[in-house]
Amino acid sequence: MKLATWNVNSIRQREPHVERWLQREQPDALLLQEIKCEESAFPQARFTALGYQCVVVGQKSYNGVAILTRATPQVIHRQLPGLPDGAQARYVEVALGGVTIGNLYLPNGNSGGDAGYQAKLDWMDALQARAAALLASEQDFVLAGDFNVCPTAADLAPGLLSDDDALVRPKTRRRFRSLLWLGLTDALRALHPTGAAYTFWDYQAGCWPRDRGLRIDHALLSPALAERLLSAWPHRAERDAQLPSDHVPLVVTLDGP
């Protein structure tokens, strides 16, 4: 099974990139974040022409997530349980081939002052509760997407962010660690315990040519799935495309169908 997560920073701008990548890589599931449109504006026909079905949770202008799959998925949730009604379009969960797949776009937390940061922490608490419920149900599952968390100092270029940035603040990192302590496996770090493995480079200040990036896109695996883990790595070459997203795909392969 081959899965990938990719924050595309507008699907309408990145549709050709996604189409090329799908044709070349043929994943079983592609999790998209920041589609930045409502479901009616999602270029679904382009992907169905390539043999992919789309589950889209969108909103105008901001956020938005989608899951593209070759087989027919069962939709489980269209928003993260435990959040207020009318929440932003940041979560979609499906079942596919015996695996529950949660696709998430966690709030950045740097806008909106203290309340904005608290909303990020609340979102992480709801994610923790969802992970605990999935573990209790003994399903195989993966929670993947743009977490907007640099888990450790190895996950950002030195000096790139200040200590009070919402991506690295202690409460942010503590909540990410809590997910791991539940028994989830950070797929990339399980196979590549040290060193940089960035998934994002800012458009500004020559970050990409100087390789000053962040590892903020992650895939967390339930225990039985972690035992099937074969590979996990960012597709850095996508950052060199014409008019690229500022994120690249994180690709995970698992033994078995």
Added chain:
DNA sequence: ATGGCACGGCAACCGTGA
């Protein structure tokens, strides 16, 4: 030491991103 960008949106800059 610091810094230069991109996207959507009832339409001229602004909120947001990270």
